[in-house]
Amino acid sequence: MSDSNEEAISLPSELIETLAKHDSSPDDFDEAEPSFAIERQAKAFEALTDNHRRAIYAEVAALQMDLLHGQGQSHWGTRFGPIVENIMEDGTRHSFPDITGLDEPTIEYLGRRASEATHPVLRARYADFLWDITKIATGNWPSIELARQAIDSYIECGIRYPNSDQTLERLTRALELALSVRDDTRASKVVDTMLGILDQTEFPGSDALWLFDTLTEQRGVTLCNEQEDKLIDALEAELARICDSENAVGIVAKDPAIRLARHYERDGKPQEAKRVIRTYGNALADWPAPHFLIQMV
Known part of the structure; x- marks a missing residue:
């Protein structure tokens, strides 16, 4: 259980409003877009608390990390990998974002974000990210409900945004998740959504x-x-x-x-x-x- 200070991990109110604008948008957007917006705004803050910084880092990690091509894995054994990675002359590896910078309180913060978000792009990404990295970051197994939320939200993205450049990639990930948790009903829904795109795509x-x-x-x-x-x-x-x-x-x-x-x-x-x-x-x-x-x- 986190102490009261750790439970206070949150964004400044102005940045919460920025995320809320994306959350209430009827339009599709790239998963990383909200985090870019809060990063830009955060530079104008003269005094960010440690908990503010931790929340910002959690958002950046969750929204900017890349889902690796095919079914590739990062050096952590996760499907989401860093956007920048360098191996130094001494063999040490530097990654950004680095999931070793995430701990149980920040995972709890992202869990709240997954529950509170209403836009399918955000609901899918938060849930998928947590399903993927929670065990590595905290040692605890994630709830199966995260995988189900990610699948259902990816399906919703496919229905709402059939012509998005990211729709087929999102649905492919949804299918991968459904098969990995042996959810035949959801897997069939993903396939139906994929094929439904043929009726609407340009x-x-x-x-x-x-x-x-x-x-x-x-x-x-x-x-x-x-x-x-x-x-x-x-x-x-x-x-x-x-x-x-x-x-x-x-x-x-x-x-x-x-x-x-x-x-x-x-x-x-x-x-x-x-x-x-x-x-x-x-x-x-x-x-x-x-x-x-x-x-x-």
Whole structure:
């Protein structure tokens, strides 16, 4: 249990107001954006208490640390890693933010933030960060409710902001979390949300390619017939869009074609696999390749 001084960890009221503005925003924003704002404001304060500084550092760590690509891990064994890391000549490692600077009182502070936040971007990030680093920072196991909150909030982000640059990354993380805690119901909801993006996105073709790779390569994911049909229909539409356009760039048809062929071969439909490869081949044959590519052949 923290003593009364430790329980007083909080931001100055002006910085609380800054976070509240982001929390009440109807718009999407990058997770780090609120912490950049409070960092800028904090420079104007002449006298910050130690507890103010600890709260600011906690916000910076939670909101600015990078979710590592794929399923990579930091040197701490966490999915979130520092934004800056240097290894000195003597072999010592300097990281920023450094989760060794987080202790039980600061984790408790972030736990309050996770509970109080209402914007799905913030609810997802605080909960996900705490789920990931609490054991390393404090030695205590985090509540499973943090993983569930992160998943549900990432799903909400996907529904509210289908065209965000970060939507597919957030949903991929949600799927990773759902599979890691063996929550099949939430995993299915994540997949449904991912596929629902195809109906709203400005770039259904590229998103379909990305989703095919994500959902077919992710161990533990099984698509129902309806989900699979939706994904394959999107790839077929992308192949047709490329090949039927007036000035088709044949080489681009390779991406949907090879994925469709892989699917049809796996599904026991070799004739369909041959069809999509033939369609790609015809588009490539009709493509007036740029001069520099012809020279390379």
